[in-house]
Every structure is written in C-alpha cells, then in structure tokens.
Amino acid sequence: MDHEDPKMDHIPTLADVARHAGVSTATVSRCLNSPDKVVEKTRSKVLEAVRELGYAPNFNARALAAKRTNTIGAIIPTMENAIFARGLQAFQDELRQNGVTLLVASSSYQPDQEEEQIRTLVSRGADGLLLIGYRRDPKIYEFLKRQGIPVVVSWAFDPDSDVSTVGFDNYGAMKSLAEKVISMGHRRIATITATTDGNDRASERLKGIQAAMDEAGLSKDDLSIVQTAYGIDEGGAALNHLMDLPTPPSVVMCGNDVLAVGVIAMAKERGISVPAELSVTGFDDIEIAKISSPPLTTVHVPHRRMGLEAAKLLIGMLGSNKSGTRTLIGTTVKMRESLSEFSEL
Amino acid sequence: MDHEDPKMDHIPTLADVARHAGVSTATVSRCLNSPDKVVEKTRSKVLEAVRELGYAPNFNARALAAKRTNTIGAIIPTMENAIFARGLQAFQDELRQNGVTLLVASSSYQPDQEEEQIRTLVSRGADGLLLIGYRRDPKIYEFLKRQGIPVVVSWAFDPDSDVSTVGFDNYGAMKSLAEKVISMGHRRIATITATTDGNDRASERLKGIQAAMDEAGLSKDDLSIVQTAYGIDEGGAALNHLMDLPTPPSVVMCGNDVLAVGVIAMAKERGISVPAELSVTGFDDIEIAKISSPPLTTVHVPHRRMGLEAAKLLIGMLGSNKSGTRTLIGTTVKMRESLSEFSEL
DNA sequence: GAATGTAATGTAAGCGCTTACATTGGTCTG
DNA sequence: CAGACCAATGTAAGCGCTTACATTACATTC
Structure with a gap:
C-alpha cells in the first residue's frame, strides 16, 4: 500500500485532515498555528489525523493567506570563501531559536545581482532582510520601505546613516x-x-x-x-x-x-x-x-557576536515596525608573526 | 510623492496592472510568463503598466497557482567550511543559466536536521532536490517519491543504488x-x-x-x-x-x-x-x-564538474519524471609535500 | 459578404491556506 | 432556570496568481 488512505490520490491538504478528523479547516489551522485556542480533546484528534495522512502544510498557501513567512533573507557577496560563514552561522542559529528560517543568497559582489536577489527574496515573502554594507542604489531602500520590510545592515558601520545596523568600523x-x-x-x-x-x-x-x-x-x-x-x-x-x-x-x-x-x-x-x-x-x-x-x-x-546581535535586532523589528538601532561591534588588531619590524636587508 | 499612483495604498498586484493597462489579468499573466502568446501592441502596453506601478509578482501566489516554483533545493552538511562551496557554486551557476533558483540549507551533519530541512524545502515547493550522500531513512526517499520530487544524490557513488547520482567513489x-x-x-x-x-x-x-x-x-x-x-x-x-x-x-x-x-x-x-x-x-x-x-x-x-553535471541531470529530471542516471566522477591522488617516504628517524 | 478558421483576449474557477465574523454550547450568576 | 457571558468551533471570504475554456476579433476564402 502506497498511501495510508487508499482514497487519497493527491498530497493531503488541510481540508483532507479536517474531513478525516471530523472538524472544520479552521480548527485544523488553529491546531497547527495556535494550539492553545483549541481544546485538548479536539487537538489530539486533529494531530492524529495529521499523522495518519502524513500531512505537511503548503508553505506557499500559508504565506499567501497569512502575509508572513517567518523567513528572513540574507544576501552576502560570496559563499566561495569563509568570510561570511561564521557570522552567518551565528545569525542563523539565533533565528532558528526563534522559529525563523533563513534564506541565503549571494550576489557575487555585483550590485545588479544583489538587487535581483533582493527582489527575489521579497517576492518570496521574506519578512526581513540582512544586507552587507550600506552602499547601494537608494531606490532599493525606498522599495524596501514601501514594502514595509525591515532591513539590518551588517559588516559595516556608518554613524551618519539611519539604517538599522550591527557592524564594525x-x-x-x-x-x-x-x-x-x-x-x-x-x-x-x-x-x-x-x-x-x-x-x-x-x-x-x-x-x-x-x-x-x-x-x-x-x-x-x-x-x-x-x-x-x-x-x-x-x-x-x-x-x-x-x-x-x-x-x-x-x-x-x-x-x-x-x-x-x-x-x-x-x-x-x-x-x-x-x-x-x-x-x-x-x-x-x-x-x-x-x-x-x-x-x-x-x-x-x-563575527559570531555580530551575527547574533544582528539576528536579535532584526527579530525585534519584525513585529513592531519601529526602525531599529545601530550597534557598533568592536574590533581588535591581532598580532601574529606575518608582521615584523621593518629592517633594511 | 511616494507612489506613482496616488490611489494605490498597497503593493501592486496583477489585477492593478490589468486595470491600469485596460486588459484582463490573464493577459497580464501571459505577458509575464509566455510573452509570445500576446500581440506586441498589448504586450508593450502591459509592460509599461508594470513599470509604472513597480509591479513585482508575488512568488507564493504564483507557486500556489502554477504548482511549480522553478526552484530547486540543496541540503549540505555544513556551510562552515569550503568543502561544498565550489561544487555548489558550479551547481548554482548552471541552474541560473536555466532560469532556476537554488535554495541552500544546511543540516550540521544531523540526520534529523536534514529531514527537517527536506520537509521545509518541499513544503516551500522545491521542484527538485540535491542531497549529499545516500544514507538516510528510506522513508525520506518514499516521501519524496510520493510527492513526485526528483532527487539527485551527490558527493558519493553507489553502483547498487537506483537513486540518480553524480558523485565519486x-x-x-x-x-x-x-x-x-x-x-x-x-x-x-x-x-x-x-x-x-x-x-x-x-x-x-x-x-x-x-x-x-x-x-x-x-x-x-x-x-x-x-x-x-x-x-x-x-x-x-x-x-x-x-x-x-x-x-x-x-x-x-x-x-x-x-x-x-x-x-x-x-x-x-x-x-x-x-x-x-x-x-x-x-x-x-x-x-x-x-x-x-x-x-x-x-x-x-x-567539484566544479560534479556540480555542473548534477545540475544538468536534475534539470533534465524536472519536466519528464523519468528517473535519472548515475554518473561517476573520477578522482585523482594529488601528490604534494605533506607525504613522504617513511624513514626511521 | 457570408462562412470559416485561427489567433488574441477575456472569464472565472480554483491553488491550500488564514482569519474575521457568526454560531454553538456550556458555565456561571442572581 | 432564564439570562449573560465566554470559550470552542464553524462558515466563508479572500490572499494573488495561473490556466482551461469561452468568447471575440480579424483575416481568408469562395
């Protein structure tokens, strides 16, 4: 037997679960999204049906209906080397703690590719964005503001900018x-x-x-x-x-x-x-x-601290649309052997 | 003036564009997805409206209606180091050539995290998946088959497996x-x-x-x-x-x-x-x-060749649901100085 | 100019979900 | 025990798109 339910010739939907559990679609939805609004007995019945059918919610439908995705996007210049890896990992870890998924895209250091990636991420419904550095076409910031999408800039710090930032000098x-x-x-x-x-x-x-x-x-x-x-x-x-x-x-x-x-x-x-x-x-x-x-x-x-702080800031900006703050991350000169006193040979 | 059209108090939709251009929503959709089905005059009128309104299609709505996303997902064990970077870059480059977007997730070498990421990617509507290595719960392969999602395994090669593969021994x-x-x-x-x-x-x-x-x-x-x-x-x-x-x-x-x-x-x-x-x-x-x-x-x-071949294979599997082939990528021993003849000291 | 065929466009039904609002049922109060 | 209230659930209207099918417009043919 290929399926649990022989009548099923398609991927199970919310409606299938509802029918199976003998409740309305609204109740199923509530079980999944705000379980406390549903009485225990109903909930377990529904979850049982979910399990039996192997139901998994359709993300796109959910995003379309709810107008949020619990997803934030990051666009970094490159994935080819480890420059952004550690910071991004910390960023992601903190997001995950908060039930937010990270989508990463890379721009190959090309402004036009970055712009394209921003639009892609936005049209996919990213609730917020992490960008590297300030310098980009002002239209992009306007676009993002119009769409009501919070942005945090990182890996840089400009005291004169009013964009939310967690970065270094x-x-x-x-x-x-x-x-x-x-x-x-x-x-x-x-x-x-x-x-x-x-x-x-x-x-x-x-x-x-x-x-x-x-x-x-x-x-x-x-x-x-x-x-x-x-x-x-x-x-x-x-x-x-x-x-x-x-x-x-x-x-x-x-x-x-x-x-x-x-x-x-x-x-x-x-x-x-x-x-x-x-x-x-x-x-x-x-x-x-x-x-x-x-x-x-x-x-x-x-990097780790920077990623962590950036995530916290962005998450804080998600609900309230109050613009965020700017945090300066300190750096230190790390002396090792590749630099020595100059000596005339 | 904040918006091009003062009446607009929301993000422009397909319907807005249609109204603006004096055509139906179907025509606008066709202009965007199969331009050749629309006569030149209408098309330019529509594209003009798109530009004027700054319209960008809603990805989730599109995915929901069209049941495909032109997106494929890859789940790699880690992004922390460069092991997968080069291969993945080549993979992505080839996908991009074909108008397909890559979504990358990492599992931290944890089978349960990988499973979660697979479900996430699938529920987001990935049209196909790139996975690293064969070994995982058979239920996952079944799940993917039921959902009709083509999979390519890479970074490994098992002559006895019937999973589509581009990998090495x-x-x-x-x-x-x-x-x-x-x-x-x-x-x-x-x-x-x-x-x-x-x-x-x-x-x-x-x-x-x-x-x-x-x-x-x-x-x-x-x-x-x-x-x-x-x-x-x-x-x-x-x-x-x-x-x-x-x-x-x-x-x-x-x-x-x-x-x-x-x-x-x-x-x-x-x-x-x-x-x-x-x-x-x-x-x-x-x-x-x-x-x-x-x-x-x-x-x-x-790695580059492997990534390229994997992309080609997966793209080929998207339309037709014929299961793919298995390609063995050759490796070579690269002698450098860290290995020398053993000598008793 | 009527009949025909075809290309261009329009109409409208969903896709699978969330959520405002309506309804129901149960508990509590006087 | 009627009335009031509130928690639990149901109803149904969208979210913004695509696309099958219906309709229209227009060029051709006789």
Missing part, C-alpha cells in the same frame, strides 16, 4: 592596523584590496590606511594600491605585480585574510621570506589566519 | 591514496575521520584505507582511528590524542583537508616536522590544500 579598524604597521618602521606600504567600487567595506578600509599614513606624515603616493577580485590566486597575482615594481613594498596590507594568505603562498613560491623580507597583514581573522604560516597579523572581527 | 579514492601511502613504506597508519555514523562518505573512505591495508597484508589493528567533528581545531585535538599513544603513527590520513590542515598546524605547534617526522594526507583538494605548508597530499575531487 572598517575605517577605524584598518587605520589602527596601519598605525601599528607604520610604528614598526614600514614606509613602503602596499595594499591589495577588493574593487572599492560599490563596496564600502573595501573603500573604508583603504581610507583607513591612507588616513594613518597621512597622520604619520607619509605621502599618499607612498601607497601602492592593487584592486582585484577576492581569492587566493588573485592575492598571489597582485603580489607579483607589486614585487615587480621599481620600489617593491616592505609590507602588504591586504583587504582580507583570503588575499593575505594568497600573498603569503606566492611569496613562498617566489622565495621571499615572510616576515623577514616582506610583512603581510590581513583582515577578518577567519580560521586560515591562525593556521597560515607564518600566522597572519590581522584585524579580529567578532 | 569515496572508497576507491581513499583506497588509492592509502595504497600510495603504504607503498612509501608507512606501516604505523592513523586516520582521523568524521563520525562515520550516518555519513557514508566518511565510512566509505575509512573502508578504503582498511581495504588497502588488508591487501598489503597489514592487520586492521595497525590502524588507529579517531572520530571527530570536522574542523581545524578538532583535527589538532585528534592529532594530540594520536601522538600520545604508545606507538604514534608515521602518517595520519585525514578524512578531509580541513582536518588535515588542523593536524599540520598542531604538528607545527608541537614541534613535529611534517613530513620528515610525520606525513599527513587530506581529501577533497580544496583551496587550503595548496597553500598549506607543507602543501597537502590529498585526493583531488573535480
């Missing part, structure tokens, strides 16, 4: 690291960064380096900049470019740990000793930073 | 690697593996090692086994355990690259030289394998 964090680098005697500084265009995290980090140099009396021209896609191989390629310059740098400050690890790998390949001949820094403090050899000096970002 | 791949290890003189072999329980990839790999040892005339007792969760730190902890054994191993064969990298990091910490004093192998050949130091000897899995 990319500018300040990278500036601190750059100050450290400069204080260790480095003058020929290079940076490898993601394309800053449309990426506020990357451009803020870059500005942080420039500000530190400026305050230390260094000219901006002393900073070599390579923009590239994120990736280990890209980091290596960028290093090649830098080392072939007339005055190669004594330190390479990378926009993230992935690039930095790529730089270290390529340095090894070229026979450049890190940090004796070349210092390298990263950003994020993801897992590979610790196990890189030499271990990577980087900016530690408390 | 975990047993054979690991056996080849083990043969190589043995041929290099190693006799004191240890393995660090994921919990094999409910994880056919892990248990097949383990069996592969055992088979190679058996064929080489080694006793199974010569294999020390540590089961642990996946993770860099877990790999390190497992190594600690192994090195504190009365007869520590000369080689540690890890169930995946992540564990292996953890082992190498811990070895470094303990002052054990790799590969001079201890050889290490991985599985998967993800990015960190190359940049690990020493670079990791591992099993190369063509």
Whole structure:
C-alpha cells in the first residue's frame, strides 16, 4: 500500500485532515498555528489525523493567506570563501531559536545581482532582510520601505546613516592596523584590496590606511594600491605585480585574510621570506589566519557576536515596525608573526 | 510623492496592472510568463503598466497557482567550511543559466536536521532536490517519491543504488591514496575521520584505507582511528590524542583537508616536522590544500564538474519524471609535500 | 459578404491556506 | 432556570496568481 488512505490520490491538504478528523479547516489551522485556542480533546484528534495522512502544510498557501513567512533573507557577496560563514552561522542559529528560517543568497559582489536577489527574496515573502554594507542604489531602500520590510545592515558601520545596523568600523579598524604597521618602521606600504567600487567595506578600509599614513606624515603616493577580485590566486597575482615594481613594498596590507594568505603562498613560491623580507597583514581573522604560516597579523572581527546581535535586532523589528538601532561591534588588531619590524636587508 | 499612483495604498498586484493597462489579468499573466502568446501592441502596453506601478509578482501566489516554483533545493552538511562551496557554486551557476533558483540549507551533519530541512524545502515547493550522500531513512526517499520530487544524490557513488547520482567513489579514492601511502613504506597508519555514523562518505573512505591495508597484508589493528567533528581545531585535538599513544603513527590520513590542515598546524605547534617526522594526507583538494605548508597530499575531487553535471541531470529530471542516471566522477591522488617516504628517524 | 478558421483576449474557477465574523454550547450568576 | 457571558468551533471570504475554456476579433476564402 502506497498511501495510508487508499482514497487519497493527491498530497493531503488541510481540508483532507479536517474531513478525516471530523472538524472544520479552521480548527485544523488553529491546531497547527495556535494550539492553545483549541481544546485538548479536539487537538489530539486533529494531530492524529495529521499523522495518519502524513500531512505537511503548503508553505506557499500559508504565506499567501497569512502575509508572513517567518523567513528572513540574507544576501552576502560570496559563499566561495569563509568570510561570511561564521557570522552567518551565528545569525542563523539565533533565528532558528526563534522559529525563523533563513534564506541565503549571494550576489557575487555585483550590485545588479544583489538587487535581483533582493527582489527575489521579497517576492518570496521574506519578512526581513540582512544586507552587507550600506552602499547601494537608494531606490532599493525606498522599495524596501514601501514594502514595509525591515532591513539590518551588517559588516559595516556608518554613524551618519539611519539604517538599522550591527557592524564594525572598517575605517577605524584598518587605520589602527596601519598605525601599528607604520610604528614598526614600514614606509613602503602596499595594499591589495577588493574593487572599492560599490563596496564600502573595501573603500573604508583603504581610507583607513591612507588616513594613518597621512597622520604619520607619509605621502599618499607612498601607497601602492592593487584592486582585484577576492581569492587566493588573485592575492598571489597582485603580489607579483607589486614585487615587480621599481620600489617593491616592505609590507602588504591586504583587504582580507583570503588575499593575505594568497600573498603569503606566492611569496613562498617566489622565495621571499615572510616576515623577514616582506610583512603581510590581513583582515577578518577567519580560521586560515591562525593556521597560515607564518600566522597572519590581522584585524579580529567578532563575527559570531555580530551575527547574533544582528539576528536579535532584526527579530525585534519584525513585529513592531519601529526602525531599529545601530550597534557598533568592536574590533581588535591581532598580532601574529606575518608582521615584523621593518629592517633594511 | 511616494507612489506613482496616488490611489494605490498597497503593493501592486496583477489585477492593478490589468486595470491600469485596460486588459484582463490573464493577459497580464501571459505577458509575464509566455510573452509570445500576446500581440506586441498589448504586450508593450502591459509592460509599461508594470513599470509604472513597480509591479513585482508575488512568488507564493504564483507557486500556489502554477504548482511549480522553478526552484530547486540543496541540503549540505555544513556551510562552515569550503568543502561544498565550489561544487555548489558550479551547481548554482548552471541552474541560473536555466532560469532556476537554488535554495541552500544546511543540516550540521544531523540526520534529523536534514529531514527537517527536506520537509521545509518541499513544503516551500522545491521542484527538485540535491542531497549529499545516500544514507538516510528510506522513508525520506518514499516521501519524496510520493510527492513526485526528483532527487539527485551527490558527493558519493553507489553502483547498487537506483537513486540518480553524480558523485565519486569515496572508497576507491581513499583506497588509492592509502595504497600510495603504504607503498612509501608507512606501516604505523592513523586516520582521523568524521563520525562515520550516518555519513557514508566518511565510512566509505575509512573502508578504503582498511581495504588497502588488508591487501598489503597489514592487520586492521595497525590502524588507529579517531572520530571527530570536522574542523581545524578538532583535527589538532585528534592529532594530540594520536601522538600520545604508545606507538604514534608515521602518517595520519585525514578524512578531509580541513582536518588535515588542523593536524599540520598542531604538528607545527608541537614541534613535529611534517613530513620528515610525520606525513599527513587530506581529501577533497580544496583551496587550503595548496597553500598549506607543507602543501597537502590529498585526493583531488573535480567539484566544479560534479556540480555542473548534477545540475544538468536534475534539470533534465524536472519536466519528464523519468528517473535519472548515475554518473561517476573520477578522482585523482594529488601528490604534494605533506607525504613522504617513511624513514626511521 | 457570408462562412470559416485561427489567433488574441477575456472569464472565472480554483491553488491550500488564514482569519474575521457568526454560531454553538456550556458555565456561571442572581 | 432564564439570562449573560465566554470559550470552542464553524462558515466563508479572500490572499494573488495561473490556466482551461469561452468568447471575440480579424483575416481568408469562395
């Protein structure tokens, strides 16, 4: 026998359950959504029918009727590396605690893809959205406001924005690291960064380096900049470019740990000793930073806490449509062996 | 002015567009779904109305009415590391080419969570599913068959199963690697593996090692086994355990690259030289394998190709409900420096 | 110009659920 | 024990779409 009920030639619906249990569809619905509104005896009868028929509610029908989905969406730039993994995991864990499902989409760092993903998630009925960074077409924020969909921005912090935020100060964090680098005697500084265009995290980090140099009396021209896609191989390629310059740098400050690890790998390949001949820094403090050899000096970002706080904030915004708050997550410079005092060889 | 149409106090619907364009809802729907069924003049009128109102179709309503979503779901054991990232990316790229959206969920290697995620995805109307590995409650396969939802299993290959598959031979791949290890003189072999329980990839790999040892005339007792969760730190902890054994191993064969990298990091910490004093192998050949130091000897899995093929297969299964085929993806042993000839110190 | 065929459009019935409102039945009060 | 009240349940109207089927418009043919 293929089905419990031989009469059934389709996937069981609410109505089937109702008939089976001898109650109305409303009662079945209530059993599932607010069990306390149904007297114990009826409830157990209904749940029994649910079990017997193997009934599972149709999510789309529910969303259509109820106008909410208990789902929130997140759009991250990439799933290819671990940059967003830990934070997102914490975000998801907290959502799950609250009975909310997370839908993740990735934009490949493309604004137009991000926009498409936002529309997709919204048309799927996401009750709220987590976005990375501020910078995007204002129309998107308007669209979201019109649809009444709460948004939390993360991985960045802009004191002047009024968008709800749980993030960190990319500018300040990278500036601190750059100050450290400069204080260790480095003058020929290079940076490898993601394309800053449309990426506020990357451009803020870059500005942080420039500000530190400026305050230390260094000219901006002393900073070599390579923009590239994120990736280990890209980091290596960028290093090649830098080392072939007339005055190669004594330190390479990378926009993230992935690039930095790529730089270290390529340095090894070229026979450049890190940090004796070349210092390298990263950003994020993801897992590979610790196990890189030499271990990577980087900016530690408390991703888990950020994800957790973002989830709490967004959940709080779901019911009440009061706009949320802005929380600044602190970062710290994590000194490891890939950065050393500059020494003329 | 907040809205294009001041009369509009809600999100525009199909009916609004129809009214605005002076046509019926059916025509609007056709414009959006099969434009060639509508004459050019009408179509442009409708699309104009769509633009003016900023209309976006309600996905849930569409799914409910049309009984398909152009969405397929994938449930992977974890997003925490890059093991599944590349394959999944290729999978997604191919789906996108075909106008299909991918929904990803993760099970944290927990069968019950996987089951829950499967039900979630199904109730959301996924037209098809990508699952990792075969081993799961047969009821799940029955459930999926009853719902008429095509499934492709990946990351594994079972010649005896009739489930559609695009995967590789975990047993054979690991056996080849083990043969190589043995041929290099190693006799004191240890393995660090994921919990094999409910994880056919892990248990097949383990069996592969055992088979190679058996064929080489080694006793199974010569294999020390540590089961642990996946993770860099877990790999390190497992190594600690192994090195504190009365007869520590000369080689540690890890169930995946992540564990292996953890082992190498811990070895470094303990002052054990790799590969001079201890050889290490991985599985998967993800990015960190190359940049690990020493670079990791591992099993190369063509993840991109696997993802691509899986997508093609699943898409082919969507329309026709003919069950699919099984494709075996070849793997290769990738020799790098972390494995060397065994030498008595 | 009537008859015919076909392409374009309209009509309206659901898809499976939630929920406002109506109804019922039982308990409590005076 | 009638009346009032409240908790439990039922009724039925949508939610925003798709699509089978009915209708209309228009070009062709004789």
